[in-house]
Amino acid sequence: MMTGKRIGMESSLGIAEAVKLANADVVAAYPITPQTHIVERLAELVANGELDAAYIPVESEHSAMSACLGSAATGARTFTATAGQGLELMHEVLYVASSMRLPIVMAVANRALSSPLNVWGDHSDVMAVRDTGWIQMFAENGQQVFDLTLCAFRIAEDPEVLFPVMVHLDGFHLSHVVEPFYLMEQDVVDKFLPRFRFPLALDPDKPLTAGAFFPPGVYGEARRAQDDALRSVRPVISRTWREFEEISGRSYKPVETYRADDARVLLLTMGSFSETAMLAIDQLRERGQQVGLVRIRLWRPFPFTEFRQAVGNAETLVVLDRAISYGGPTGPVCAEVKAALYSEPKRPRIVSYVGGLGGRDILVSEFVEMIEKGTALAESGVEEELLTIGVRV
Amino acid sequence: MIGTKTLTDNPVDLYLRADRMPHIWCSGCGVGPSVACFVKAIHRTGLDTDKIAIVSGIGCSGRVAGYVKVDSFHTTHGRAIPFATGLALANPELKVVVFSGDGDLAAIGGNHLIHAARRNIDMTVICYNNFNYGMTGGQLGPTTPLEAKSTTSPYGNCDPPFNLPHLVAACGASYVSRWTVIHPRQLEKSMAEALTKPGFTFVEVLGPCPTTYGRMNKLGRGVDELRAYQERCVVSNGVDPRDAEIGLNGPILVGNFVDLSRPTFWDHCVKIFGRAQKK
Ligand code: SF4
Numbered sequence: 250m251m252t253g254k255r256i257g258m259e260s261s262l263g264i265a266e267a268v269k270l271a272n273a274d275v276v277a278a279y280p281i282t283p284q285t286h287i288v289e290r291l292a293e294l295v296a297n298g299e300l301d302a303a304y305i306p307v308e309s310e311h312s313a314m315s316a317c318l319g320s321a322a323t324g325a326r327t328f329t330a331t332a333g334q335g336l337e338l339m340h341e342v343l344y345v346a347s348s349m350r351l352p353i354v355m356a357v358a359n360r361a362l363s364s365p366l367n368v369w370g371d372h373s374d375v376m377a378v379r380d381t382g383w384i385q386m387f388a389e390n391g392q393q394v395f396d397l398t399l400c401a402f403r404i405a406e407d408p409e410v411l412f413p414v415m416v417h418l419d420g421f422h423l424s425h426v427v428e429p430f431y432l433m434e435q436d437v438v439d440k441f442l443p444r445f446r447f448p449l450a451l452d453p454d455k456p457l458t459a460g461a462f463f464p465p466g467v468y469g470e471a472r473r474a475q476d477d478a479l480r481s482v483r484p485v486i487s488r489t490w491r492e493f494e495e496i497s498g499r500s501y502k503p504v505e506t507y508r509a510d511d512a513r514v515l516l517l518t519m520g521s522f523s524e525t526a527m528l529a530i531d532q533l534r535e536r537g538q539q540v541g542l543v544r545i546r547l548w549r550p551f552p553f554t555e556f557r558q559a560v561g562n563a564e565t566l567v568v569l570d571r572a573i574s575y576g577g578p579t580g581p582v583c584a585e586v587k588a589a590l591y592s593e594p595k596r597p598r599i600v601s602y603v604g605g606l607g608g609r610d611i612l613v614s615e616f617v618e619m620i621e622k623g624t625a626l627a628e629s630g631v632e633e634e635l636l637t638i639g640v641r642v
Numbered sequence: 643m644i645g646t647k648t649l650t651d652n653p654v655d656l657y658l659r660a661d662r663m664p665h666i667w668c669s670g671c672g673v674g675p676s677v678a679c680f681v682k683a684i685h686r687t688g689l690d691t692d693k694i695a696i697v698s699g700i701g702c703s704g705r706v707a708g709y710v711k712v713d714s715f716h717t718t719h720g721r722a723i724p725f726a727t728g729l730a731l732a733n734p735e736l737k738v739v740v741f742s743g744d745g746d747l748a749a750i751g752g753n754h755l756i757h758a759a760r761r762n763i764d765m766t767v768i769c770y771n772n773f774n775y776g777m778t779g780g781q782l783g784p785t786t787p788l789e790a791k792s793t794t795s796p797y798g799n800c801d802p803p804f805n806l807p808h809l810v811a812a813c814g815a816s817y818v819s820r821w822t823v824i825h826p827r828q829l830e831k832s833m834a835e836a837l838t839k840p841g842f843t844f845v846e847v848l849g850p851c852p853t854t855y856g857r858m859n860k861l862g863r864g865v866d867e868l869r870a871y872q873e874r875c876v877v878s879n880g881v882d883p884r885d886a887e888i889g890l891n892g893p894i895l896v897g898n899f900v901d902l903s904r905p906t907f908w909d910h911c912v913k914i915f916g917r918a919q920k921k
Contacts, residue, residue, distance in 0.1 A: 279749075279750070280775050280778035280779070280781040280794075281719075281778065282777070282778055285778045285779055285781065286779075288794070289779065289781065289793045289794060292781075292793065292794035292795070292796065293793075293796050296795070296796045296797050297796075304794070306781065306782050306794050306795070306801065308749035308750060308752060308784060309719075309720065309749065309750035310750075334700075334718060334719060338719075338750075363718055364716075364718075366700075366716060
């Protein structure tokens with residue numbers, strides 16, 4: 250069931266459409282490549298009167314996220330978008346948003362980090378904000394960007410959740426491409442996403458203090474409670490996605506697979522490169538190889554159960570990271586995956602690849618190479634700390 | 643044939659990384675002409691290029707650091723001045739120049755601008771003001787005039803802008819001027835003065851951005867924007883910079899506004915630490 254008319258639109262503008270349909274009250278943002286088209290379009294929608302919201306053109310990303318805190322704390326539906334350096338500049342404020350349980354939604358057009366300066370896509374920015382306490386999910390194409398943004402508001406504002414949500418989309422590779430979209434009717438969205446009532450809203454008639462000083466005697470309890478709360482939102486996310494499927498016909502799961510049922514070798518990706526990886530899987534399947542793809546859609550809170558189920562029967566798991574953990578154990582995603590599987594009685598051999606840094610493409614042939622070389626390496630039992638794909642060494 | 647001379651090299655090539663040309667700036671952009679004035683100003687002062695360091699932030703004018711043939715550093719967005727402060731204090735022999743844009747210096751890096759001026763750190767800040775964020779596609783910034791259009795203010799800006807000369811003068815800058823790129827002689831001379839004067843010196847350079855600000859505000863091509871500057875500018879040396887606000891239309895005051903002497907941060911350090919060490 251695909252409702253409405255299919256149209257072509259830049260992914261960034263698709264996000265703006267979702268924010269408009271979500272009837273956001275406040276958008277605070279600072280320009281940064283490759284995110285700018287999202288908020289430019291929102292500024293236009295606000296100025297045209299098509300979205301009844303306040304648009305705050307702040308003076309930096311730190312201020313953007315700070316303004317979002319204030320606005321969300323009053324119970325306003327709040328959106329922002331950023332990328333790369335901008336996300337890093339927000340860093341300290343990100344923790345405050347999640348700790349104060351402010352349901353802000355942010356689109357992140359994933360971008361590499363300086364120095365050297367690079368405005369193109371990779372996941373270095375995501376990995377640096379991994380532990381900020383935000384719910385984080387990855388989109389692979391334009392439609393998903395639209396859908397996940399709508400769902401993000403609903404998830405963030407669910408009284409059982411009340412956490413901020415990041416929707417990740419690859420800078421340029423996804424943010425700037427024209428994609429096919431099915432948008433949704435306003436009344437359908439309104440039913441799915443009713444008016445937000447923030448139970449902890451700042452209100453002059455019922456004063457409260459948020460974010461106050463916590464000495465050592467209580468700080469640990471607050472942190473523990475926050476982690477428990479974040480871990481407990483997984484069923485709500487899955488439920489929301491199921492409800493979304495009912496109105497859209499499009500289904501989302503914390504971990505998704507492609508031709509993985511009988512796969513002996515699995516490739517793991519996150520974000521828009523997954524669609525290229527699918528072509529590589531198809532090629533290898535045609536050659537009779539039992540290979541498949543696993544994609545982590547929900548990055549935080551990490552879907553341990555679904556992930557273990559998805560990879561439990563494979564012999565080899567080849568993980569692609571689009572970020573480096575300098576001097577660390579493999580790529581950051583691979584390190585998590587290894588940790589998630591360590592306690593399992595039966596687990597695949599794991600090979601870590603890093604590639605697609607700073608906007609570098611990964612070709613179908615390179616995905617094939619990763620799977621084939623990765624499998625051979627896994628079978629040989631040699632452990633490499635860091636393998637790169639498509640990088641001159 | 644007598645007295646013919648062929649000029650194969652531009653005399654300022656010495657100061658530029660010619661191998662990096664062509665530059666990235668759009669045709670009709672004013673950043674290039676401002677760099678020409680800047681390197682001529684270096685030439686005029688006779689400063690040793692081995693003792694000059696250029697620091698830029700992010701944006702179109704942030705690219706200057708890569709094109710001038712001296713030690714240079716392209717920092718993160720807004721942080722050119724703190725980086726330059728470190729340079730200036732660690733090596734007081736260096737002539738430290740920050741060359742960046744209005745968005746980088748006055749919005750995301752605005753805090754650093756006012757504090758460097760307050761401390762009177764020995765550095766020259768050249769601010770190319772094109773009234774918007776050019777590189778990211780023309781959003782409104784801290785200098786966008788009221789009512790001006792930008793991609794984030796499609797019907798006109800409601801944020802009152804900074805008057806940058808007034809801002810830095812009020813914070814304690816030793817030298818403050820504003821020129822446009824149609825004043826190349828005055829601009830070059832003013833940059834040379836700023837480069838040789840101790841303390842925090844600030845030159846605002848107004849110039850066209852036909853690709854974004856010019857387009858959004860129907861100012862025509864770069865050359866048309868220059869003509870508008872020619873018509874609107876009133877040379878007003880010594881005027882109180884508080885009177886030099888820039889509107890969407892109307893006169894633009896340009897000139898050398900402030901030239902005074904007050905102890906630099908380093909002067910204070912030498913005095914106070916020197917006294918402490920004698921004890
Ligand atoms: S966008 Fe504007 S400031 Fe940037 S290079 Fe082009 S004309 Fe110059």
